[in-house]
Amino acid sequence: MKMKKMTEQIIQPELYDLLSLAAAADKIPAIYKEYVINKNRGLYAWMENENIVGCIGIELSGAGAAEICxxxxAPSCQRKGIAGNMIRRVCRLYHLQQLTAETDADAVGFYRSCGFAVSSLGEKYPGVERFFCKYIRHKGRRRDEAAD
Incomplete structure (x- = not known):
């Protein structure tokens, strides 16, 4: 299992399919292009047996801070710890002390299980409640903990 930064100009079909789980299909080419050209963004693919089974895209927002975009x-690989492993790898790679994300009700439990503090943003879109997730790594502790 390894994580690879995506820098190719052409998006691979497996990566396109994964991004379509997290974004509208018609927006994926522009989203991918932004990851490739913007030095404050990074898109990483999680590889198993040379197949892309996960991806994480981040935007650096300051010294030691980033947002999960x-x-x-992949549905067949969910609940195996891949998403949590990608988050930990990105935190180590960029020496992140703070990581944030915005999500829907379906993913709140996942973020909480990874140590994120979760707060409601209310109904950001008609009929859709959104949530702000924030993770802060505290130095000098054996275990990372979330904070408000």
Missing amino acids: HLAV
């Missing part, structure tokens, strides 16, 4: 795992 996209996070997806």
